[in-house]
Amino acid sequence: MYVAVKGGERAIDNAHAFLAEERRGDVSVPELSVDQIREQLKLAVNRVMAEGSLFDPDLAALAIKQARGDLIEAVFLIRAYRTTLPRLGASKPIDTSAMACVRRISATFKDAPGGQVLGPTFDYTHRLLDFKLLAEGEAPQAARAPAMPAAVPHIADFLNRDGLIEQDTANDTTPPDLTREPMELPASRALRLQAITRGDEGFILSMAYSTQRGYGRTHAFVGELRIGTVPVEMDIPELGFAIQIGEIEVTECETVNQFKGSKTEPPQFTRGYGLVFGQSERKAIAMSLVDRALRWKELGEDNSGAPAQDEEFVLMHADNIQATGFLEHIKLPHYVDFQAELEMVRHLRAEATREAAE
Amino acid sequence: MSLAPQAMTGGFADAPVQSARAFRAALDALSRPGRIVAVEGVQPPAPLSVAAGVLLLTLADGTTPVHLAGAFDCAVLRDWITFHCGAPLVGSDAATFAVGDWSALHPVGRFAIGRADYPDRSATLIVELDHLTAAGARLTGPGIADVAHLSLPDIAAFQHNRALFPLGFDTFLTCGDRLAGLPRSTRVEAV
Amino acid sequence: MPEPQPNPTARQIWMGVLARCRPDRLAALMPDLAAHVVLRPAEVGAVMVRGRVGAVGSPFNLGEMSVTRCSVRLDDGAVGHGYVQGRDKGHARRAAVLDALMQTTQAPDLQATVLDVLIAEEAAGRQARAEKAASTRVEFFTLVRGEDK
Numbered sequence: 001m002y003v004a005v006k007g008g009e010r011a012i013d014n015a016h017a018f019l020a021e022e023r024r025g026d027v028s029v030p031e032l033s034v035d036q037i038r039e040q041l042k043l044a045v046n047r048v049m050a051e052g053s054l055f056d057p058d059l060a061a062l063a064i065k066q067a068r069g070d071l072i073e074a075v076f077l078i079r080a081y082r083t084t085l086p087r088l089g090a091s092k093p094i095d096t097s098a099m100a101c102v103r104r105i106s107a108t109f110k111d112a113p114g115g116q117v118l119g120p121t122f123d124y125t126h127r128l129l130d131f132k133l134l135a136e137g138e139a140p141q142a143a144r145a146p147a148m149p150a151a152v153p154h155i156a157d158f159l160n161r162d163g164l165i166e167q168d169t170a171n172d173t174t175p176p177d178l179t180r181e182p183m184e185l186p187a188s189r190a191l192r193l194q195a196i197t198r199g200d201e202g203f204i205l206s207m208a209y210s211t212q213r214g215y216g217r218t219h220a221f222v223g224e225l226r227i228g229t230v231p232v233e234m235d236i237p238e239l240g241f242a243i244q245i246g247e248i249e250v251t252e253c254e255t256v257n258q259f260k261g262s263k264t265e266p267p268q269f270t271r272g273y274g275l276v277f278g279q280s281e282r283k284a285i286a287m288s289l290v291d292r293a294l295r296w297k298e299l300g301e302d303n304s305g306a307p308a309q310d311e312e313f314v315l316m317h318a319d320n321i322q323a324t325g326f327l328e329h330i331k332l333p334h335y336v337d338f339q340a341e342l343e344m345v346r347h348l349r350a351e352a353t354r355e356a357a358e
Numbered sequence: 359m360s361l362a363p364q365a366m367t368g369g370f371a372d373a374p375v376q377s378a379r380a381f382r383a384a385l386d387a388l389s390r391p392g393r394i395v396a397v398e399g400v401q402p403p404a405p406l407s408v409a410a411g412v413l414l415l416t417l418a419d420g421t422t423p424v425h426l427a428g429a430f431d432c433a434v435l436r437d438w439i440t441f442h443c444g445a446p447l448v449g450s451d452a453a454t455f456a457v458g459d460w461s462a463l464h465p466v467g468r469f470a471i472g473r474a475d476y477p478d479r480s481a482t483l484i485v486e487l488d489h490l491t492a493a494g495a496r497l498t499g500p501g502i503a504d505v506a507h508l509s510l511p512d513i514a515a516f517q518h519n520r521a522l523f524p525l526g527f528d529t530f531l532t533c534g535d536r537l538a539g540l541p542r543s544t545r546v547e548a549v
Numbered sequence: 550m551p552e553p554q555p556n557p558t559a560r561q562i563w564m565g566v567l568a569r570c571r572p573d574r575l576a577a578l579m580p581d582l583a584a585h586v587v588l589r590p591a592e593v594g595a596v597m598v599r600g601r602v603g604a605v606g607s608p609f610n611l612g613e614m615s616v617t618r619c620s621v622r623l624d625d626g627a628v629g630h631g632y633v634q635g636r637d638k639g640h641a642r643r644a645a646v647l648d649a650l651m652q653t654t655q656a657p658d659l660q661a662t663v664l665d666v667l668i669a670e671e672a673a674g675r676q677a678r679a680e681k682a683a684s685t686r687v688e689f690f691t692l693v694r695g696e697d698k
Contacts, residue, residue, distance in 0.1 A: 055598065055614035056635065088594035088616055089420050089444060093601045093608045100675060102682045110689050118685040145686065147679035154604055168606035175599065175609045180421055189602055190609035197611055231565070232598055232614060237440045238361050238630060241558070244565030245596060245616050246634025254604065275600045277612055366588045366620060366628065373592065441589070441620075 023068050037061035046249075046278025047071055051320060052078025053179070053198040055248045055277050072200075072320050079321050092233045092242060096252050096275070098151045101228035103279075106155050108221050108256055114152030119227060120279075155224040156254055156271065165256065165269040185312055192294055192315060193287075197276050199318030201283045207293075207308045208286035216293045216306030219258035220272060227251045227279050251276050253284035257292050262300030270299060290314060365437030368401035370415055380416040388528065388539030392497045392506025394490060396536050400442075403434045409532035410457055410484050417482070418455050420444040425453035428462025430486075457484040460511035471525040480542075481527045487511060490533035499544040507549070508538055516546040563651055563664050564644075568633045570667045572640035575647075578663045582646050584624050591619035591631075591638035617641040627652045 024031065038045055038061035048060040052075045060078060067073035103119025106112040118124070132138070159165035175190040183191065196204060211218055231244045253274035261267035272292025274284035293308040295301075307313050317323065370376040376399040383395045402411030418424055424445040426435060439445055450456060450468045463483055472480035487509070494509040495516075508531070510516060519526045519542055526542030540546075557565070567575065595613040602609055619631045619641035629649025631641040650659055 050612070053612040054595065055612060058635070059615070082595060082613055085593060085595040085613070085615065087420055087613075088592075088596050088618060090597040090610075091599050091614075093599045094611070096600070096604050100679065102678060103685075116687040116689075117682050118687065119682055120685075142681040143684035144677075144680040145684040147676060147683050148686070156603070168603045170601065170605055171607055173607055175607065177597065177610050179597075179610075179613075188607075190607050193600075193602060193609045194611070231569075232596070232634075234596055234632070236630065236632065237444060238366070238620070240360065241561065243561050243568065243632060245568045245632045246614060247569050248598065248614060250600075250611075252604065271603050273603045275604075275611060360628075363626075363628075366622070369589055371590065373590065 023066070032065060034058065034061045034065055037064050043279060044069075044071060046280050047201060047283075048074045048078060050277040050280050050283060051075040051198055051200060052082070054078050054082045072324055076321050076324070089234055091245070092235065094230045094232060094248075094250070096226070096230060096250070097154055099226055099228040099230050099250075099252070101152060101226050103227040103281075104152060104224070105226075106222070106224050108223050109155055109158070112155050112224070113158075115148065117148075121281075152226075154254070156256070159223075159256065159269060163268075166259075166265070166271060168271075183315060185315070186297075187311060187315060189291070189295070189298075192311070193273065193275070193291060195315045195318055196287045196290055197274075197283075200320035200323070201280070201286070203318050203320070204286040204290055205282060207314055208289035210306065211289050211293045211308045216296070216304055216309040218255075218272070218289065218292045220255040220289050220292060221257075222285060222288075223254045223256035223271070225251070225253045225281065225285065227281065249278050251278065251280045251284040253281075253288045255285075255288040255292060259299065264300060270295070361437040361441055362434050364403050365434055366441050368403065368411070368438070369442040370399050373415075377416045380412045384413060384416060384530070384537070384539070387530065387537055388541050389501045391499065391501050391540055391544045392492060392508045392538065394492060394536050394538045398535060403438055405429055405432075405486070406435055406438075406457070407486055407532050408535040409537040410486055410530075412535075413484055413530055413532065413537065414439060414445070414455065414457065415443055418443045418445040420446070422454035423448040423452050425450050425456040427456060427458025430458045430462070453481050455482050455484060457486070459486045464512070464515070466515050466519070466527065469527050471519075471522055471527060474525070477524045477526075480525065483527055483529045485511060485529060485531050487531055487533045490531055490536055490538060494549065496547045496549050497540070497544050498547075501541075502544070508540070510540070510546065513546055513548045516540065516544075520545055560648075560651070563660075564630075564632065564648060566664055566667050566671065567631065567644035567647060569671065572633075572635070572637040572643075574667065574670065575640060575643055575663070578666055579643060579647060579659070582643065583650055585621040585629075585646055585649065587619070587621055587642075588628065589618070589620040591617055591641045593617045593636045593638065619645040621645045621649055623649045623653070625653065 038057050041064065044064055045057050045060045048063055048071055049055050052060065059081065063074035063077040066077060101117060103121060104114065104117045106116065156165060160167065176188060178191060178194055183195065229247050229249050231247050233242045234245050235242045255272040257270045257272060259268055259270040272288035274287030274291065276284045276287060290308055294311055294314060296303055296309050303309055380397050380399060383397050387393055387395050397409055397412040400408060400411040400415055414424065422445055424439060425448055436447055439447065453469060456463060456469055463485060466483065469481035469483065470479060472478060489509060491509045493507050495507065495513055497506040497508055523542055528542055529540040531538045531540060594616055596616045597613050598611045599608045600611045601607065614634065615636050617633050617636055617638055617640065622628050627649040629645040631644030631648060633640045633644050647659065647663065
């Protein structure tokens with residue numbers, strides 16, 4: 001059976017108009033500007049940039065406004081927009097040791113060279129609602145102190161010197177890109193990191209939390225967490241040399257994890273790594289825990305069957321745009337599918353009733 | 359390093375609109391094998407034809423390696439492609455697009471034909487011809503209502519390619535500002 | 550480890566300043582554009598930003614950033630390229646014209662009236678942020694414990 005429906009078009013147009021009016025809300029309240037969102041809801045903007053996988057604060061702010069504050073919808077808008085952009089190239093890997101840090105802490109070394117810098121953190125707030133913010137017109141002032149040297153070394157470098165932490169060496173292989181080629185499993189660590197850094201913050205957080213509660217435990221400490229800006233450099237073919245094409249804010253987290261050793265590796269510390277656009281501290285820490293949990297195979301650890309150790313489970317369910325697309329499609333018309341199911345249930349019931357009667 | 363001055367001219371003046379039109383023309387040509395379409399919008403340096411230049415600027419970018427075969431592998435053309443589409447220039451086995459005349463592209467067995475799970479990971483050949491007419495080899499298959507004819511530079515190579523289906527390379531034939539498409543699905547016979 | 554940075558050339562420095570500066574500041578400092586032909590029209594695109602696994606290992610794709618580029622040629626033949634962060638086509642074109650002019654005799658004048666101003670403003674902004682961060686630096690004191698006597 002085929003059911004044709006007419007008249008949906010006007011309803012859809014009117015739904016769009018209703019949506020636009022609801023987005024604006026009470027017109028006696030001043031309209032929110034994109035600049036206000038970018039400056040005053042910066043962490044929401046950062047999340048949309050990280051999961052939208054496009055660093056552009058103005059666009060992320062616009063997406064949040066258009067999506068009425070629904071951040072996953074805003075991420076969807078950014079993902080859709082980025083597909084329209086020509087790819088001009090790939091940057092050189094950013095050098096996070098050259099970061100101009102506004103925050104840099106270590107849970108493992110209190111005397112970390114370069115110092116512990118708290119930055120603009122919620123950590124020591126009391127989580128009491130501040131009713132003073134109800135009043136407008138405040139322009140708070142931060143304190144100042146003599147600035148420190150611009151770049152501070154990574155803390156893992158110090159453990160490296162004693163050979164107590166696994167070594168990693170630089171290379172310049174071209175990493176796989178899941179925005180260009182479908183993800184293939186098993187995935188390299190580079191591909192896993194790309195999938196996790198653009199994954200849903202809530203999902204990555206829950207996966208990381210599950211490892212802390214014992215599902216694939218990795219005994220993680222935050223070796224270092226840093227937030228700040230780094231320049232982005234790209235080789236320009238027509239120039240024959242690299243130039244800086246801008247500057248981005250990122251959050252980087254490196255965990256130090258206990259490792260009892262394996263058949264091939266001596267007991268030492270191992271690492272998990274998180275790197276996320278913007279000031280996205282929770283995501284960066286969670287990312288580094290999930291990264292470490294997924295490394296069980298290359299480190300020769302046991303697979304305890306924990307969800308966070310299951311690459312297919314983590315990588316295939318981390319993307320909130322894929323997830324919401326598949327989830328929400330079931331609300332769209334499935335009249336024909338359902339009609340078939342209805343026919344079948346009626347048929348089975350009729351059969352069951354007849355058998356009972358016999 | 360700096361690019362030759364003539365390498366920095368001759369690209370699309372209005373890339374979004376012109377490349378969209380060119381893409382539509384390339385799609386028409388490839389989905390109707392044997393149909394010859396005219397394209398415009400670029401002035402590439404010699405020996406590249408307008409049609410081959412349009413195809414490269416429309417289809418190639420930094421993620422699609424290009425192989426320049428024979429006389430096409432010259433400094434000014436390398437610079438022109440680098441400046442206008444940023445495509446890396448590579449050997450034949452790594453190419454997503456390969457450009458040249460037929461004798462330089464041959465043997466075509468060295469180009470990628472895709473994999474069983476990803477048949478699309480194959481090369482597209484852009485074959486520059488001295489003449490391109492709707493006469494010669496007999497073409498049948500998807501996109502051809504009855505039969506079409508095209509002045510192909512070879513028969514056996516395209517027959518062998520068809521036998522690899524769903525693997526195989528796809529081909530554009532270019533001459534001046536005109537082009538035709540020959541997808542891997544087309545059956546080719548001598549007349 | 551990341552490769553050591555060789556000292557940037559003067560052109561690398563000014564192109565970087567132009568990439569990072571605000572479009573409205575550049576337009577205010579250089580309102581007029583010298584006569585030029587456009588070689589490659591201003592184009593908004595994306596650059597895939599890469600990081601390194603564990604900050605030092607293999608590259609991985611972190612996500613894209615928006616970048617706009619433009620290439621121009623002045624009447625005297627100087628070619629300029631602009632690559633700027635964001636989606637402002639006017640910014641990219643202005644940066645390209647300035648890049649070309651910096652290869653002409655006008656360079657010292659433009660260095661003083663445009664680039665040095667942008668550099669100073671950027672440095673002041675960085676300094677302010679660094680000072681605020683420094684004010685949140687923790688000073689630990691290790692207390693002597695009894696059994697160590």
